[in-house]
Amino acid sequence: xxxxxxxxxxxxxxxxxxxxxxxxxxxxxxxxxxxxxxxxxxxxxxxxxxxxxxxxxxxxxxxxxxxxxxxxxxxxxxxxxxxxxxxxxxxxxx
Amino acid sequence: xxxxxxxxxxxxxxxxxxxxxxxxxxxxxxxxxxxxxxxxxxxxxxxxxxxxxxxxxxxxxxxxxxxxxxxxxxxxxxxxxxxxxxxxxxxxxxxxxxxxxxxxxxxxxxxxxxxxxxxxxxxxxxxxxxxxxxxxxxxxxxxxxxxxxxxxxxxxxxxxxxxxxxxxxxxxxxxxxxxxxxxxxxxxxxxxxxxxxxxxxxxxxxxxxxxxxxxxxxxxx
Numbered sequence: 638x639x640x641x642x643x644x645x646x647x648x649x650x651x652x653x654x655x656x657x658x659x660x661x662x663x664x665x666x667x668x669x670x671x672x673x674x675x676x677x678x679x680x681x682x683x684x685x686x687x688x689x690x691x692x693x694x695x696x697x698x699x700x701x702x703x704x705x706x707x708x709x710x711x712x713x714x715x716x717x718x719x720x721x722x723x724x725x726x727x728x729x730x731x
Numbered sequence: 732x733x734x735x736x737x738x739x740x741x742x743x744x745x746x747x748x749x750x751x752x753x754x755x756x757x758x759x760x761x762x763x764x765x766x767x768x769x770x771x772x773x774x775x776x777x778x779x780x781x782x783x784x785x786x787x788x789x790x791x792x793x794x795x796x797x798x799x800x801x802x803x804x805x806x807x808x809x810x811x812x813x814x815x816x817x818x819x820x821x822x823x824x825x826x827x828x829x830x831x832x833x834x835x836x837x838x839x840x841x842x843x844x845x846x847x848x849x850x851x852x853x854x855x856x857x858x859x860x861x862x863x864x865x866x867x868x869x870x871x872x873x874x875x876x877x878x879x880x881x882x883x884x885x886x887x888x889x890x891x892x893x894x895x896x897x898x899x900x901x902x903x904x905x906x907x908x909x910x911x912x913x914x915x916x917x918x919x920x921x922x923x924x925x926x927x928x929x930x931x932x933x934x935x936x937x938x939x940x941x942x943x944x945x946x947x948x949x950x951x952x
Contacts (some may be wrong), residue, residue: 646829649818701816704783705872706830707805 647716650703653691655720658683677728681721688717732759733794735808735876735906737780741788742772750776750786751930757906758881759875762898765910766935766946771927773910777878780908781810793876803876812880815861819854823864826853830868839871858885866894870901879909883916895920896937914947 662679669675692700692713703713740753749772757763767773776910778784780791782801791798793807817826827839827849839845848856856864862885869877883891896914898907911917918924924935926944933944941947 642829649821649860653820661803679916696819697813698814698816699818701810701812702818702826702830704801705809705816705869705874707802709801710783712802 646703646706646708649714650708650713651720652685654684654717655680658687658721659724660674673731674725677725680724680728681700681718685715688714733875733906734758734792735780735908736790736792737739738790739788740776740786740790742775742778742786744777748930750779750927753824753932755862755908757876757908757934758902761908761911761923762907762921764917764924765908765927766914766917766941767910767927768923768946772930773927774880776932777880777908777910781808781812805882806873808876808878809869809872810878811865811869811880811882813884815853815858815865817853817861817865817868820852820943822850822852823856824849827862827868832872832873835871835873839867842867858888858934859887862886863890863894867897870897870905874905876906877908879907879911881911882909883911883913906918914941 658680661683662676665679666673666676700710700713704710733890735757737753737755740750741748742750745888755763765773775784775928779786779789779862780798782798782804783793791804793804796807797804798804798808823845824840827836827845831839840849845867848860848864853861853864862882866879866882871881882894886894891913896918898909909917909920918938925932926935926941926946928944935941935944938947
């Protein structure tokens with residue numbers, strides 16, 4: 638599968654996770670007095686929680702669109718964890 | 732011609748054996764009907780073959796490739812779950828573009844049932860419309876083998892007949908294992924029928940056997 642298409646599929650999977658995690662972490666940024674690291678951690682944990690809530694709890698059958706494209710549960714969880722860690726790293730660099 | 736070879740599947744749940752030593756094959760160009768009463772493990776069996784459910788023991792080979800998990804079965808085995816599986820809030824056209832290779836898209840994009848739905852979002856479709864999009868997505872996919880779990884769920888009788896005919900047209904390219912409680916269509920569509928009962932799979936040759944084995948009531952004999 639071309640790399641670009643894989644990225645598009647991951648983006649489709651993440652569209653209900655990452656944007657919401659980012660929005661929800663804005664109050665954390667203010668409450669922590671502008672410490673980006675706190676915000677970075679909140680994005681990481683919120684995205685893992687939202688992943689579980691959206692796909693495992695609310696609509697498990699939605700996984701099958703991605704399974705049929707060859708994306709395993711491990712890969713989908715890794716995408717959430719990986720993106721969260723990247724944003725955490727960015728928060729340390731900011 | 733490729734063969735889907737399933738052997739030695741065992742699955743137990745809370746000390747209850749659901750599937751015991753299951754063996755089945757499906758050739759490309761063949762439709763295998765899978766029947767069984769509620770709770771007998773039909774969906775579990777299909778999910779184990781697909782790789783989304785773990786088994787105590789399993790051996791699945793599609794063509795020459797051994798399928799241990801979902802990733803191994805990529806582009807070889809696709810699975811239609813009982814519930815609608817397409818992501819909500821996304822246009823059908825986009826879902827088709829991501830799901831199918833460019834060379835496989837044309838047939839579905841120009842399909843009479845799909846064309847009016849292309850610019851709608853999945854959440855805006857009725858249950859039946861979603862189902863037909865999903866079935867056609869899988870039928871047009873590159874996969875050599877399809878596992879269809881209650882495909883007729885939510886479809887009107889006219890659409891059921893249409894889907895049966897459509898599946899028949901595409902059969903030479905694919906091997907299909909189909910499970911549904913609409914046994915009339917399953918009997919009509921299948922080249923072979925299997926009945927899952929008490930954890931065991933047995934081949935059923937005649938309609939009367941379904942009555943004898945307790946799948947159909949005696950009034951249907």
